[in-house]
Amino acid sequence: MEKIDRLEMKAISKLFHGIHANQNINLSVESGEIVGLLGENGAGKTTLMNILYGLYQPDSGQIKINGKNVRINNPVESIRSGIGMVHQHFMLVQNHSVIENIALSYKNTPFFFPKIKIRKKVEQFSKKFDFHIDPDKKIWQLSAGEQQRVEIIKALLNGADLLILDEPTSVLTPQEIKDLISILRQLKAKGHMIIFISHKLDEIMEICDRVIVLQKGKIVGSSNTKDTDKKSLARMMVGRDIVFNTLKEKLSKGKKTLSVENINVPGDKGLLALKNISFELFKNEIFGIAGVSGNGQRELAEAITGIRPISSGKVKVNGKDITNKSARHIYDNGVSHVPEERIRFGIAPGLFLYDNAILKQHHLKKFSKGYFLKYRRIKNHAKTIINKFKVSTHSINNQTRNLSGGNIQKLILGRGVxxxxxxxxxxxxxxxxxxxxxxxxxxxxxxxxxxxSAVLLFSEDLEEIFELCDRVAVIFEGEFMAILDSDDKRFSDIGLMMAGSKRI
Structure with missing residues (x-):
């Protein structure tokens, strides 16, 4: 297989349902270069890279490797050509070990004793790039950052000269992001080329040599990162200036909306995921839960919204006990939920947009009468959400699975509020x-x-927490390390609290 020194995509176009996902796109990347692909949700970034990886076929245009035209019909041909892709949602078998997952995807896996022979290669790559992964661990036992490294090893073992990373930092902790950046710089120094898909301006500016900006399937700008800034890139992305600091006006607390009293909640493995958690939330307040992923945030959200049982303690909304009530009952008492796993718990992918616009609300009188749904009213409601929340779609009769992840999120939040x-x-x-x-x-x-309204906000984005929240609880291993007002000077210690090193 010839090493890739230069790859070009020329005049690439792709239509879905008569809408251009990509239109006349030209892109190139050379050895030892990191090119950022930046754009709004639904701008066509992932579609373009899925064409390069052989998952889609372009309607028109050419792909050239080292100046020669190539046709990539499927991912196997892409891998043979020296192209590897790490998808936003990892393509790993959770119950298999690291070594088994790599053996499944390695093009030269021997028939006899595959794990023994591949182990040596995995250890070589782990040493070369300082990966530190136990090859015998099951995938479900690994952090998101470790799973991502397994995906990178899979691609490199198959001889990838060009690595496509689709939103690679979206599920990583701050330390894992630093580790990933270090790995990418090592790959670049060794002559690999990388296409880095992102919507995060800070990362694009830090990691990439060049950036190409897509908007509605077209290239609207490109620049060397050293010659541009965040504001210019944001303006290219959305066609207007972006305010990076949201102004939060001071409001007086209203009456108590939520009361959580000493709740204990078991996790998926039967052990306590939350231990004696107590707090109150008031009208006109945003209460933030900050912490590194996996410290009980998901269990707390699910316990309050009726998805997960509470073993002891009480949850009250407006003074009414809703502990261990059904999700329907809790919704009917004024509690709405934007779930963490939007595809799995937030939508029915095969249903139309207008169906998804009333999930959990279909029983309300304004949408149904007896056993019959009021479809005219439902469709008008869906159109209102789509217009108000700027959901990019060609029709409310579109299946929800056809939306980009960001547009699904806008639909869910629009429905929730x-x-x-x-x-x-x-x-x-x-x-x-x-x-x-x-x-x-x-x-x-x-x-x-x-x-x-009162808002209980779970976020790992500290900038978001600081901008929006009136008070913040820091959670570590299922316990609150502190509850602080947003102007508390002790916020400087939030990193130590998130790591469990300090309690207030």
């Missing part, structure tokens, strides 16, 4: 969103607060 909930439990509401959509949704949460 459409009934003006008394309490909104929002788990990572801006995760995976571009700067324009993030700004819009943060402003909408502040507007919800101003209108008298």
């Amino acid at each position: 459409s009934e003006q909930p008394q309490l909104l439990v929002a788990s990572h509401p801006t995760y995976g969103l571009d700067v324009g959509a993030t700004e819009f949704l943060r402003n909408h949460l502040l507007e919800l607060r101003k209108q008298g």
Whole structure:
């Protein structure tokens, strides 16, 4: 296999349902270069890279490797050509070990004793790039950062000269992001070429040599990162200036909306995931839960919204005990939920947009009468959400699975706030969103607060926590290390609290 020194995509176009996902796109990348692909949700970034990886075929255009035209019909041919892709959602078998996952994807896996022979190669790559991964661990036992390294090893073992990374930092902790950046710099120094898909301007500026900006399937700008800045890139992405610091007006606390009293909640493995958690949340307030992923945030959101049982303690909304009530009962008492895993728990992918626009609300009188749904009213409601929350779609009759992740998130949040909930439990509401959509949704949460709702916000984005929250609880291993007001000087120690090194 010839080493890739230069790859070009020329005049690439792709249509879905008559809408251009990519239109006449030209892109090139050379040995030892990191090129950023930046754009809003649904701008066509992932579609373009799926064409390069052989998952889609372009309607027109050419791909050239070292000046020669190539046709990539499937991912196997892409891998043979020296192209590897690490998808946003990792393609790993959770119950298999690291070594088994690598053996499954390695093109030269021997028939006899595959694990023994591949182990040596994995150990070589681990030493070369300082990966530190136990090859015998099951995938489910690894952190997101470790799983990502397994995906990178899979690609490199198969001879990838060009590595495509699709939103690679979206599920990583700050330390794992630093480790990834170090790995990418090593790869670049060894002559690998990298296409880095992202909507995070800071990372693009830090990691990439060049950046190409897509908007609605077209290239709207490109630049060397040393010759541009965040504001210019944001303007190219969304066609206007972005306000990077949301202004939060001071509001007086209203009456108590949520009361959580000494709850203990078991995790998936039967051990306690939450230990004696207590706090209160008031109208006109955003209460943030900050912490590194996996310290009980998901279990707390699920316990409050009726998805996970509480072994002891009480949860009250407006003084009414909702402990261990059904999700329907809790919703009917004014609690709305934006789930962390939006595809798995937030939508029914095979249903139309208008069906998804009323999930959990279909029993309301305005949408149904007896056993019959009022479809005209439902479709008008869906159109209102799509227009208000700028959900990019060609029709409300589109299956929801055809939307980009960010547009699904906007649909879910629009649905969640459409009934003006008394309490909104929002788990990572801006995760995976571009700067324009993030700004819009943060402003909408502040507007919800101003209108008298209470918001319980789970986020690993400390900038988001500082911008939006009136008070913040720091969680570590299922316990609160502190509850602080947003202007508390002790916020400087939040990193130590998130790591469990300090309790207030």
